[in-house]
Amino acid sequence: MVEKAVVFLLMDGARGDIINRLLAQRQLPNLEKIIQNGTYSTITSTFPTATGPAHIPFFLGRYPGDCNIPGIRWMERARKTRTQSYTSPYGYLKGDGLNEDMGRFSKTIYEKFISASIFEPVSRGATKKIFAYGHFISHIFNTWTNFDRLGLDYTTHILRKKKFQLIVTLFASIDELSHRNGCMHHKVLRAYELFDNNIGKIQRLLEDQYEDYLFIITSDHGLTDTHTHIGLVKVLKLMGFSVRSYPLNIKNGHDLFVAESGNSMAHIYFEKGHTDHNKEKIKKKLSNIKGIDLILSKNGGIRINKGDQEAIIQQSENRYKYEMIRGDPLGLGSFSGEWLGENKWHEITFASNYPDSIVQIAQIFRSARSGDIIVTADNGYDLRTFEIPEHRASHGSLLKEHMNVPVILNKKIETGLLRTTDIYTLMNDYLEVI
Ligand SMILES: [Zn+2]
Numbered sequence: 001m002v003e004k005a006v007v008f009l010l011m012d013g014a015r016g017d018i019i020n021r022l023l024a025q026r027q028l029p030n031l032e033k034i035i036q037n038g039t040y041s042t043i044t045s046t047f048p049t050a051t052g053p054a055h056i057p058f059f060l061g062r063y064p065g066d067c068n069i070p071g072i073r074w075m076e077r078a079r080k081t082r083t084q085s086y087t088s089p090y091g092y093l094k095g096d097g098l099n100e101d102m103g104r105f106s107k108t109i110y111e112k113f114i115s116a117s118i119f120e121p122v123s124r125g126a127t128k129k130i131f132a133y134g135h136f137i138s139h140i141f142n143t144w145t146n147f148d149r150l151g152l153d154y155t156t157h158i159l160r161k162k163k164f165q166l167i168v169t170l171f172a173s174i175d176e177l178s179h180r181n182g183c184m185h186h187k188v189l190r191a192y193e194l195f196d197n198n199i200g201k202i203q204r205l206l207e208d209q210y211e212d213y214l215f216i217i218t219s220d221h222g223l224t225d226t227h228t229h230i231g232l233v234k235v236l237k238l239m240g241f242s243v244r245s246y247p248l249n250i251k252n253g254h255d256l257f258v259a260e261s262g263n264s265m266a267h268i269y270f271e272k273g274h275t276d277h278n279k280e281k282i283k284k285k286l287s288n289i290k291g292i293d294l295i296l297s298k299n300g301g302i303r304i305n306k307g308d309q310e311a312i313i314q315q316s317e318n319r320y321k322y323e324m325i326r327g328d329p330l331g332l333g334s335f336s337g338e339w340l341g342e343n344k345w346h347e348i349t350f351a352s353n354y355p356d357s358i359v360q361i362a363q364i365f366r367s368a369r370s371g372d373i374i375v376t377a378d379n380g381y382d383l384r385t386f387e388i389p390e391h392r393a394s395h396g397s398l399l400k401e402h403m404n405v406p407v408i409l410n411k412k413i414e415t416g417l418l419r420t421t422d423i424y425t426l427m428n429d430y431l432e433v434i
């Protein structure tokens, strides 16, 4: 029997501004109660801001690029047989796929404590794992409310046993309903309220049965409404390249492979190797397309292009330098040319359009699976040509609307500027003290 526990609820795709609005309307009474005695803050997620990769910091305390997960899809360069691609068959986020693909660089928090993971794709080492097979059914039949109810039932069932030090549950309905309907649709707002109900039930159980507990409610990324699908694959095909992309990615041997994540970011790979000429041609073409935001590529550092602006990021051990070449694509001009550490850059960029951009751009390129070019879409746009059902909201980019996430804790703590990696430390420190 354990007397203290961490309960971590991931409210997939929940936006801080919508929570604020619903709090002001007194629509989230349970959350309101927790905030009164606890902490409510905004923290910085990681790039790409997509379900799966953006969960890694919570459970490993590391960035996805450092665990070799640059997105929910990528091209597996090392695999020389059959296809060289690796893209998500539907089970990727729902089964053990992500756990197996993550490099064993460090322990997950599950491996350190008696832990249960409910519907969460990052679950390596959990004592008890409940995979989200119902995700597929919900995707087909749009039964997200039932999916979350099932998550609540498992959570309360496990809490009553008092056997687990750490209980993690993913609630998916806010994200999924936002994609289908847009972020402010009444079904989405209802999903926030239902989530608040679930919080109330869990909170009461914790109060009744545990001597002490740390209750954490957070999100993996924001979401923005999408009015235009750019169709990155179509653009590249019109340039004369042969291109494959998910889900039609079976056969290799094309010029380019495109792998999107969250629909607002994509990796572009040259399957047969690249020439500088072709790389520059693609970058130039994309930089002139309305709705394309950042274009990132490696060349003597990491180049950042935005329209006709260009800058370069260099890394040396734990320090980074941002240098403007033309214009100031990340809006950090006054710090151009300075070598600064991770936390200093976090502080500088926290309130900018691209929170933590320097550190986040550097970390994704540390993954050998990253594309030759990475593209992000601007607010209101995404990169996909089509999707069933059609997406009316997207995430995945470095924009503040995707990078900033809310965090709510039942205890008062001095948060300062936190990233999602710091939540790992918070849970670990709490559980390590007997
Ligand atoms: Zn998500």
Ligand SMILES: [Zn+2]
Pocket: 013, 051, 175, 176, 179, 262, 395
């Ligand atoms: Zn999503």
